[in-house]
Amino acid sequence: MRIPIIGSWNYFDIDQRLAIAFYVLVVIGLIGAFANKAGLIKLAGWGGIILVLITLAGIYFKAHDSFSFLHFKKLINFGAGMVKLKWGWYVIAAGVFILITVRKPKVVLATEVVEVK
Incomplete structure (x- = not known):
């Protein structure tokens, strides 16, 4: 995430507890993938x-707090509105939405044998 004047923030700069919890969830998802557990x-x-x-709510509040040195509300909102999310945040959001679409594989039993001539 790029913030004018302040610089760049990654997940650990916003809140370390959220970042660690997210990485723990990633490991749980990987364990579920290797163990074939859809739930x-x-x-x-x-x-x-x-x-x-x-995290997005935290970004909003932290950006408003970072520009709190300004005395005018319009300038604070303008400064906080200049916060731009980098491409990695969109990848994270897309990845978690893909995770909730996982289903158990269906077992299909074939009862007929088809001969090919």
Whole structure:
């Protein structure tokens, strides 16, 4: 995330607890993928969505706090509005939405044998 005057923030600069919780959810999702547990993957996906929403709210409040040295509300809102999310945030959001679409694989039993001539 790029913020004018302040510089760039990554996940750990916003809140370390949120970043660690998100990475724990990523590990839980990976364990679920390797163990073929769709429920565990969905749990990690829903938890990731909640953490992304909390993080976006944290970005909003931290950006407003960073520009609180300005005395005029319009300038504070203008400065906080200049915050630009980098491409990685969109990848994170897309990834957690993909995780909640995981389903258990269906087993298909073939009862007929088709001969090919």
